[in-house]
Amino acid sequence: MKSAKRILSTVLLSVSLIASSFPSVYANNENADNNAKIGAIQAKEVIPSFLSGDLTQESEKTPQQIVEQYIAQEAKKYQLPAVQFKVTEQFVNSLNRTVVKTIQTYNGVPVQNSDRNYFINTDGVIEYIVGDYVYDITDRLALAVKPAEVSQKSIVSVIEEDLGIKPVYNEAPKSQLLLYPVDGKYNYIYKVTIEFRNPTYNKYVYYIDASNMSILGKNNQELSLEEPTVGSGIGQSGAVKQPLKMVKDNDVYYLKNTVENLKTIYELDGTYSEQDNCFDTDTGTNYQKDAVDAHYNMTNIINFFKGSPFYRNGNDDNGSEYTVEIIKDSSNVLNAYGYVNKVRIGAGKGSAGKSVSYAVDAMAHEFTHGILTSEGLGDFDEGHFEFNPPLTERMSLHEGISDVFGTICEYFLENEGTPDWTIGEDTGTIFRDCANPVIDNYTEYKRRILECENDRTIKYPKPHEGGGVITKAANLMAMGGTFKNVTVAPIGMEKLAVIFYHAVNDGNMVYDMKYPQFAAALLQSAETIYGANSSETNTVRKALGAVGLDLRMVYASGPSLQLTWLPLAGSHYGIYRRETGSTAEPEKIQETYNTTETVQAISWSYDYFIASIDENGNRISEFGSPLTYKMS
Structure with missing residues (x-):
């Protein structure tokens, strides 16, 4: 990351979202129990993973001091213990905002997947925050006391015993003590990276329990005068x-x-x-x-x-x-x-006798993995081993976004194939169909994750399958179409490329990013570049809504229905509903300045909508994608 990235806009991406990680779109009495469990979990998440607006007063303090003061005030507001953190990177982005990247620490030990980025304007005001800390880290420690420090020599001995060889290292092995999540608890773990050429060329990442030096997992990252x-x-x-x-x-x-x-x-x-x-x-x-x-x-x-x-x-x-x-x-x-x-x-070779190197979309897909990792999205292989429960959303995001840019490159670059929405087809073998993926909506993705949480014998969705949520949304944005009863107008491949790249660039990615967070970044990208009420922004919102990433259900039980949605231009919202199947104008039932609200449902099946309203309560934007809730 550097301080002078060029991009198309001069307005800060600002996102306000309480991210929900739960299935939505349709509910009935059969899944009410699951929704009740979901609501209990969501209630623990007191601080949104996206915040925007003038979050602090003007200040002449240094960016780090501004962040320190904000964290202290946030802890006081929510009656939480103050978070320990360290700054991992600080730079000025192309929008002239100082980006302060942080990671939470506990007694000096970094907490895995707890990075948070702060965007500060030239007046010293925090305008935008993305990411999460683990506020209950003390209660989630597997060990109350930090294990005694282990020498580097002892750590390397454990690894060499596992390898069965004493390799010649390219450079000295690197170890880092982390608090790493294992089945809901945070364990003290040594993450050790080794690279060697003799007897063969290999690169490994080992995860070793600091309390007993047992190997919890390892990833072989074999490297892969002019x-x-x-x-x-x-x-x-x-x-x-x-x-x-x-x-x-x-x-x-x-x-x-x-x-x-x-x-x-x-x-x-x-x-x-x-x-x-x-x-x-x-x-x-x-x-x-x-x-x-x-x-x-x-x-x-x-x-x-x-x-x-x-x-x-x-x-x-x-x-x-x-x-x-x-x-x-x-x-x-x-x-x-x-x-x-x-x-x-x-x-x-695929059935056409060609390898991956022949397929420009597959090559661009792999190139995009490097872009995403360098921009801050968690390493694709890191944490992907048996003891770490799900294949997280960030891995599906890696695959989905990479497929989108693979498709974009095939569309614009000269190649021997024909541009389409499948990946790798020029080898003779279709790896994935981005327009008609295995998992094409966030609701289904979260349903399968929840199903696996309840029954660990069921395998989690593969990252390539989960990536279908974002490729389906991208296909609707670029090509248009009707999906899940939502009709989306096309914006074309060029505008799709601009919006997606703006969303992954300039400090917007966090290590353990979730789909709702990236969806908010996409929407804000469209608003920044084309305008809040533009046809492009409306297309992005509708496409995200069609795949379950706009209006979503947090909790449903009987007449109590809690909704959350992506932010619209302005800060005043109307909640509307009409009977499912009706063509009548939806009726406004509630006004709010929040992006999460509880409404009282009525018997039978109704569609719920969100729209921007003015100070007089008049609707000033199109309706977002509907969410259907049926109460018997």
């Missing part, structure tokens, strides 16, 4: 790919692009080289055709994000070199693995 010139290469289709950017060194040509700062290699740093500037000597085992396709496609992807409206300086936005690595002996691996500044690609 004169710039251009040439050509033969790709998997047999077509000539040109211009193919490369370098020449001592009359040898390499797949390295110094303009876009990209290199394509064979696993373990094996280089692809030729004696002339035409890469046309695929041996069948070195996967050179795969490398040519990968190098060509990734050059175009990096260039796409470098230009308007993104102006991104490489994958991490810091101009770092990007590496494409073709995995050795991977003829049966039809997959790819994206990290910050790197992607590893298998050479397995």
Whole structure:
């Protein structure tokens, strides 16, 4: 992250939302018990994960002092213990707001998934906050006393015993003591990152219980004099790919692009080289055709994000070199693995005889994983091991947003395929259908999560499946259509790209982001760029509503119905309803300045709507997407 990112707008993203993590859209007596349980959980969340407005008075104090004062006042207001925290990053974004990124600590130990970002204007006023702290951390500690410190040597010994080897490390192993959530409790855990090349090239992240040094889980993150010139290469289709950017060194040509700062290699740093500037000597085992396709496609992807409206300086936005690595002996691996500044690609073939490197949408998908991680969304692999209960929403967000940008890139970039809303189809195998995903709404996603919480023998939804919530919304925004009885007008692919990138850029992402938080960022992005009452903003809201991310139900029991919704332009709202199936004008039943409210339902099935109203109570915006509640 740096201080001068260019973007299209000059207005701060401001979001006000009490994020709900519960199923909604339709309720009846059969699921009332589940809703009652849900309401009990939601009642514990006293502080919204999104706040906006003039949250503090003008101040000449430093940004950190302003944040410290706000946290103390917040704790007093909600009668909570003061939160300990540390600043992890501070910068001025393109909207001239100082962004202070923090993470909660407890007795000096960082608390996993507890980051919170503060946006401060030039008058020293906090205008926008995103993220959560664990306010009841004291009650959720697995151990009341912090375990005695363990030496680095002892930690490494545990890892080497598990590996069964004593490897030659690229650099000294790095360990960090964290309070990490395990089945609802926070355990003291050493998170240790190791990287070595001998006997093979590997990167692992170990999670070790600090109290007894047992291994709770581990992730294998196997890594995955030059004169710039251009040439050509033969790709998997047999077509000539040109211009193919490369370098020449001592009359040898390499797949390295110094303009876009990209290199394509064979696993373990094996280089692809030729004696002339035409890469046309695929041996069948070195996967050179795969490398040519990968190098060509990734050059175009990096260039796409470098230009308007993104102006991104490489994958991490810091101009770092990007590496494409073709995995050795991977003829049966039809997959790819994206990290910050790197992607590893298998050479397995789909039914059309092409690998992932041939499909520009799949390549852009992996590139986007790196963007999201570098912008602050939690590492995709981190925490994904057996003892950590669900595959969290952030992982589904990773997949869904990456699919959206994969689709966008396929639409705008020259490639041998036809732009569509499926991922990887140019390999001959469709990985996912973004327009018709397995899970196409947030209600279904949360229903399946709740089902798994109640029965641990049921597997959680896979991240690629959960990502369908966001791809379905994106498809409705760009292409329009009717879904769940909500008709959405199209805004096209270009505006979709602008809105989505604005939402992931400029400090809006937090480590453990949830769908409602990202939905709020999308809506605010549209309002900032196109205006609160624009057709573009209305399309975004309706699409989010269609997939259950606008008006949602927090709690329902008999006549008591608690609703929450994304913020509309202005701060005065009307709650309306009409009988389900009726075409009559909805009737206003309540006015509020909040984004969460309890209403009294009446017998039978009714649709509930939210709209902005003026000071006289007159509606000044279109109705949002309806929520149906049936009370017998």
